[in-house]
Amino acid sequence: MTVKQLQEEILNLKNQNDVIILAHYYQPIEIQEIADYVGDSLGLSRTAKEKASTEYIIFAGVDFMAETASIINQDKHVLIPNYESCCPMAAFLTPEMVREFKREYPGLPVVVYVNSTAAVKAESDICCTSANAVKIVENISQEFNVEAVLFGPDANLADYAEQFSNIETIKMPDKGHCYVHSQITVDDIKTVREKYPKAKLLVHPECIRIVRELADYVGSTARMYNYAKESSPEVNEFIIGTEIGLLERMAQDFPDKNFYLAKNKLVCYNMKKHNLELIRYLLENLNDKAFEVKVPSEIAKRAIKPIEKMLNFS
Numbered sequence: 424m425t426v427k428q429l430q431e432e433i434l435n436l437k438n439q440n441d442v443i444i445l446a447h448y449y450q451p452i453e454i455q456e457i458a459d460y461v462g463d464s465l466g467l468s469r470t471a472k473e474k475a476s477t478e479y480i481i482f483a484g485v486d487f488m489a490e491t492a493s494i495i496n497q498d499k500h501v502l503i504p505n506y507e508s509c510c511p512m513a514a515f516l517t518p519e520m521v522r523e524f525k526r527e528y529p530g531l532p533v534v535v536y537v538n539s540t541a542a543v544k545a546e547s548d549i550c551c552t553s554a555n556a557v558k559i560v561e562n563i564s565q566e567f568n569v570e571a572v573l574f575g576p577d578a579n580l581a582d583y584a585e586q587f588s589n590i591e592t593i594k595m596p597d598k599g600h601c602y603v604h605s606q607i608t609v610d611d612i613k614t615v616r617e618k619y620p621k622a623k624l625l626v627h628p629e630c631i632r633i634v635r636e637l638a639d640y641v642g643s644t645a646r647m648y649n650y651a652k653e654s655s656p657e658v659n660e661f662i663i664g665t666e667i668g669l670l671e672r673m674a675q676d677f678p679d680k681n682f683y684l685a686k687n688k689l690v691c692y693n694m695k696k697h698n699l700e701l702i703r704y705l706l707e708n709l710n711d712k713a714f715e716v717k718v719p720s721e722i723a724k725r726a727i728k729p730i731e732k733m734l735n736f737s
């Protein structure tokens with residue numbers, strides 16, 4: 424069976440069932456093509472909250488994204504095609520560590536990146552994504568009337584938020600990072616810039632500061648997408664400093680523009696654990712509990728507050 428045939432089968436099954444498919448920009452392109460909505464973490468959380476009126480939500484993204492959708496849709500069934508798709512960054516921060524930081528810095532608000540476990544979110548005052556981190560840090564520090572916040576688990580996003588909010592972010596922990604973005608070096612950028620001197624460099628806030636400072640634009644995946652979309656026709660070359668899935672999507676949607684990866688192998692292997700066969704299986708077995716994402720209710724009850732606070736702020 425060809426990819427096209429499999430996609431058609433999936434679309435037919437989807438139309439026969441009360442289901443919506445949400446996908447992140449890092450998903451394999453053939454999954455993005457059959458999704459009802461493709462977006463960044465913020466857009467996916469918003470869509471899960473405001474637009475997902477179906478009984479079933481198939482979530483093609485890593486576990487924390489599906490967990491977030493499940494927490495804000497407790498009356499629905501959120502299914503993940505491969506439950507081994509997880510974000511390793513989340514493992515940098517445990518709820519015990521957050522409690523320890525809170526003891527050490529009493530009175531400071533806790534900002535938790537959505538790339539975290541539900542149990543860590545439950546310990547926080549507010550969540551953030553890469554699209555709203557600066558705004559969230561500004562708002563929550565004003566609300567608490569403080570000049571510093573606790574921020575985890577991504578130390579690079581924390582640094583980015585600190586740089587643009589002028590509020591100190593105490594990193595929980597110092598070294599939390601994403602293996603995809605933190606591998607991009609200044610030398611990589613020099614090499615790719617030499618090759619494509621006219622191209623604009625767009626990078627994700629999860630990149631290290633010295634790389635971010637070389638970029639023409641720093642933003643979430645959806646913001647990078649919109650930057651390329653809204654750029655004038657003469658600006659038609661872009662170097663992309665994030666996971667390859669976004670580049671594939673942009674190359675497909677903007678055929679008059681050229682996209683180059685900041686370095687080879689910018690692949691999030693965790694995001695790539697889903698495939699079309701698994702999605703078809705889910706559509707044929709919507710009640711297979713093995714694929715349903717459920718957060719224990721006592722954690723969900725606490726985690727929903729910082730998630731909703733973030734959605735109300737941004």
Ligand code: 13P
Nearest residue numbers: 463464465552553643644
């Ligand atoms: P975005 O929210 O920018 O899509 O980022 C999610 C992510 O996992 C980045 O690595």
Ligand code: SF4
Nearest residue numbers: 510511512601603691
């Ligand atoms: Fe996690 Fe990095 Fe993959 Fe994003 S790209 S899901 S932060 S491992």
